[in-house]
Amino acid sequence: MPKKPRTPSTTQFSDQILIATKPRKLHLLLVRRIIVLFFSYFKDLVGREVTVELKNDLAIRGTLHSVDQYLNIKLENTRVVDQDKYPHMLSVRNCFIRGSVVRYVQLPPDGVDIELLHDATRREARGG
Amino acid sequence: MPYLGPEDIYLSTSLASYLDRKLLVLLRDSRKLMGTLRSFDQFANAVLEGACERVIVGDLYCDIPLGLYVIRGENVVLIGELDLEREELPPRMTRVSVAEIRRAQKAEREATDLKGTMRKRMEFLDLD
Numbered sequence: 219m220p221k222k223p224r225t226p227s228t229t230q231f232s233d234q235i236l237i238a239t240k241p242r243k244l245h246l247l248l249v250r251r252i253i254v255l256f257f258s259y260f261k262d263l264v265g266r267e268v269t270v271e272l273k274n275d276l277a278i279r280g281t282l283h284s285v286d287q288y289l290n291i292k293l294e295n296t297r298v299v300d301q302d303k304y305p306h307m308l309s310v311r312n313c314f315i316r317g318s319v320v321r322y323v324q325l326p327p328d329g330v331d332i333e334l335l336h337d338a339t340r341r342e343a344r345g346g
Numbered sequence: 347m348p349y350l351g352p353e354d355i356y357l358s359t360s361l362a363s364y365l366d367r368k369l370l371v372l373l374r375d376s377r378k379l380m381g382t383l384r385s386f387d388q389f390a391n392a393v394l395e396g397a398c399e400r401v402i403v404g405d406l407y408c409d410i411p412l413g414l415y416v417i418r419g420e421n422v423v424l425i426g427e428l429d430l431e432r433e434e435l436p437p438r439m440t441r442v443s444v445a446e447i448r449r450a451q452k453a454e455r456e457a458t459d460l461k462g463t464m465r466k467r468m469e470f471l472d473l474d
Binding site: 291296305 | 400429434
């Protein structure tokens with residue numbers, strides 16, 4: 219079967235597709251930089267007491283031991299907030315939490331330098 | 347990754363410290379698996395040796411042996427290190443056989459289904 223010739227109308231269409239995908243790529247790059255920003259922020263919080271609330275409603279309080287680029291969290295000295303509801307967690311003292319299942323990370327109120335975070339976010343969003 | 351320095355390797359949440367230890371793995375379908383971690387990777391895929399599933403219904407529990415398990419990382423919620431010196435479960439809980447825990451699970455499922463249908467009937471009446 220002979221190949222369809224590249225008429226002016228088909229090239230126009232493919233150019234439009236290219237233009238449409240560019241903003242999405244930039245958006246993903248920005249998201250990546252924001253995640254790196256949060257990673258750096260969590261690194262500074264290592265050693266602080268945090269409560270991690272998971273998507274399955276389990277809330278775990280513990281000392282932030284480490285965090286990685288996927289925002290996986292390792293907690294030490296953990297205790298579950300509602301212990302009676304989760305009897306199986308009784309003897310767990312250290313745990314690794316996959317980043318994809320975290321809903322919230324509740325921080326100590328003095329653990330956040332709001333202005334610093336604001337400035338860093340503004341800088342990231344601007345692309346600086 | 348622009349913000350990672352050479353010192354960040356010490357901060358990565360590696361599961362290496364959990365190797366050859368008895369762990370509790372919580373899965374997204376709320377199953378609880380226990381076993382010895384033999385292998386892992388960057389996606390939190392894990393190989394558990396001597397795995398057993400701990401089924402808990404109310405005050406009853408049962409350990410169902412499973413053998414060698416390979417867990418896909420996307421299903422992992424939490425990996426907890428079991429402290430061998432502490433009690434794994436509250437003392438009020440009693441161990442039962444597989445058949446009995448299955449019966450208890452079925453009864454609990456039927457009770458929640460019934461609650462669901464009752465609620466739907468009440469909603470239909472639109473009392474408030």
